[in-house]
Amino acid sequence: MRGNPIGIRQAAAAAVLSVKIRVDICKRLASEGREFHLQAEFRAENERVVVFGPSGSGKSVTLQCIAGLLRPDAGRIEIGERVLFDSEAGINLSPQARNVGFVFQEYALFPHLSVERNIGFALQHAFHGRLDALARERVSAFLAAFELEGLARNLPRELSGGQRQRVALARALIRRPDLLLLDEPLAALDPMLREHVRRELLDVQSRFQVPMIIITHDPADAEALAENLVVFDRGRVTQILDLKDDAALLSGISQRERVGRALAELFPAA
Amino acid sequence: MIRRGQHPRGQRIVACQKKDPMIGQALVPLLLTLKVAGLATLLTMVLGVALAYGLARYAFWGREFLDAVCTLPLVMPPTVLGYYLIVLVGRRGWIGEWLYQKLGISLIFTWQGAVLASAVVAFPLVFKSARAAFEGVDRQLEGAARTLGASEPGVFFRVTLPLAWRGIFAGTMLAFARGMGEFGATLMVAGNIPGRTQTLSLAVYDAVEAGRDDLANFLVLVASSVCVAILLGSGRLLRPRY
Numbered sequence: 094m095r096g097n098p099i100g101i102r103q104a105a106a107a108a109v110l111s112v113k114i115r116v117d118i119c120k121r122l123a124s125e126g127r128e129f130h131l132q133a134e135f136r137a138e139n140e141r142v143v144v145f146g147p148s149g150s151g152k153s154v155t156l157q158c159i160a161g162l163l164r165p166d167a168g169r170i171e172i173g174e175r176v177l178f179d180s181e182a183g184i185n186l187s188p189q190a191r192n193v194g195f196v197f198q199e200y201a202l203f204p205h206l207s208v209e210r211n212i213g214f215a216l217q218h219a220f221h222g223r224l225d226a227l228a229r230e231r232v233s234a235f236l237a238a239f240e241l242e243g244l245a246r247n248l249p250r251e252l253s254g255g256q257r258q259r260v261a262l263a264r265a266l267i268r269r270p271d272l273l274l275l276d277e278p279l280a281a282l283d284p285m286l287r288e289h290v291r292r293e294l295l296d297v298q299s300r301f302q303v304p305m306i307i308i309t310h311d312p313a314d315a316e317a318l319a320e321n322l323v324v325f326d327r328g329r330v331t332q333i334l335d336l337k338d339d340a341a342l343l344s345g346i347s348q349r350e351r352v353g354r355a356l357a358e359l360f361p362a363a
Numbered sequence: 364m365i366r367r368g369q370h371p372r373g374q375r376i377v378a379c380q381k382k383d384p385m386i387g388q389a390l391v392p393l394l395l396t397l398k399v400a401g402l403a404t405l406l407t408m409v410l411g412v413a414l415a416y417g418l419a420r421y422a423f424w425g426r427e428f429l430d431a432v433c434t435l436p437l438v439m440p441p442t443v444l445g446y447y448l449i450v451l452v453g454r455r456g457w458i459g460e461w462l463y464q465k466l467g468i469s470l471i472f473t474w475q476g477a478v479l480a481s482a483v484v485a486f487p488l489v490f491k492s493a494r495a496a497f498e499g500v501d502r503q504l505e506g507a508a509r510t511l512g513a514s515e516p517g518v519f520f521r522v523t524l525p526l527a528w529r530g531i532f533a534g535t536m537l538a539f540a541r542g543m544g545e546f547g548a549t550l551m552v553a554g555n556i557p558g559r560t561q562t563l564s565l566a567v568y569d570a571v572e573a574g575r576d577d578l579a580n581f582l583v584l585v586a587s588s589v590c591v592a593i594l595l596g597s598g599r600l601l602r603p604r605y
Contacts, residue, residue: 153480155567157506160506161509161510162506162509162510185472187509187511188506188509189509189512189513189514191510192512193510195507195510196504197503197506197507199503201501201503201504201506201507203507203508203522204385204504204526205525205526212509214508214513214521215511215512215513217521265510265511266514268511294543
């Protein structure tokens with residue numbers, strides 16, 4: 094990180110930002126004769142919540158409900174003091190009003206916009222899409238922070254997987270979201286790169302101080318990233334682990350080991 | 364000879380009897396054709412894109428039926444379409460009667476009528492390609508724009524439309540070319556009045572009927588050049604970018 098670019102908070106040594114997340118939703122999805130019933134309930138109070146489970150277990154649907162891209166049939170979603178959705182009270186904030194960042198699995202970068210314009214999307218004028226001077230300065234700070242300076246004018250298709258992911262992260266973070274949702278952020282990357290990107294995610298979090306919910310089906314991701322582990326199976330939350338409580342810290346077992354053990358218990362076959 | 368409609372002064376003016384130079388005789392129908400086809404294209408583009416977006420993004424009862432009705436002009440004989448239009452907008456037609464009594468407007472035997480006829484005939488070309496183009500836009504990109512705070516019109520104008528633009532533009536160019544060549548429905552609705560509603564394709568017919576091969580050749584050459592130029596121009600604009 095260079096200098097003190099506008100809006101990028103310096104890594105605070107002690108102040109750990111954590112936000113209470115409460116999700117209790119149900120959603121019925123039907124497609125081509127198959128019906129899927131999601132009943133997800135979990136609370137988390139840590140910086141990084143890893144939602145873990147096999148594909149098709151409802152992780153992604155839950156994330157889209159939190160972001161407001163899907164509407165749950167019933168339930169309640171709360172982040173800190175803000176209620177994003179409450180079917181009983183008739184509250185359903187639009188995705189625009191939720192201030193929740195979303196990094197999609199394949200990144201969903203706008204293919205017709207340059208890296209610079211992708212990152213600046215949230216700051217651009219609503220209609221003609223131009224950036225004012227202040228926004229331009231902020232975009233260049235983000236380009237620098239994510240090591241994308243040389244690629245400002247390139248289109249997403251000209252980037253490597255890792256670069257695309259950094260663009261997606263920068264694009265979501267430039268809006269200063271209250272919460273960042275990442276849907277399988279490592280699945281589209283080559284295995285060689287994953288270890289590096291895991292460290293990068295931790296680094297991004299300490300720089301931007303943003304709580305994250307990360308979806309994965311890779312135990313290695315869960316081991317490296319989880320503070321809270323929420324395990325999904327066939328549309329239900331089967332287990333919630335807090336890996337940051339005092340007992341764990343006192344017992345001297347590393348987080349990685351604890352997650353490894355917990356996962357081994359849950360999925361003995363794997 | 365096909366004649367529908369009379370010149371306002373009452374006498375029939377037959378283009379081939381005039382002593383004008385050929386360029387003048389070609390220029391009047393050419394400009395009229397460009398005006399009619401251009402306005403018709405604009406009309407179909409606005410309506411076709413709006414309707415295509417609605418059908419691509421919202422599921423409702425009767426959606427595919429509406430799609431079929433909108434596609435009908437593609438397969439129906441233009442004369443049948445022209446007849447429908449006369450029934451609708453003629454002075455005693457459902458809409459035409461109201462237009463005439465309330466606003467004093469009659470579309471029959473006017474160039475505005477020709478615009479309407481061309482627009483209806485060309486509509487499916489814009490509509491069909493726009494719907495396919497909208498359905499080809501990844502919904503996740505629209506979702507991404509929403510999570511980044513873009514308003515609904517912002518999502519449409521900054522993400523959906525730019526990504527669907529190539530398909531819409533291709534359809535629009537086809538619609539323009541189709542409008543340039545419109546004959547049957549235009550003849551039924553607007554007639555064939557030289558200088559007022561006689562478009563290029565009608566002028567060609569007249570010239571051939573009157574045995575004026577030189578004029579016919581020239582008109583055909585003009586029409587062909589314009590169409591080739593449009594297709595070449597749109598081909599350049601449609602080169603893939605991403």
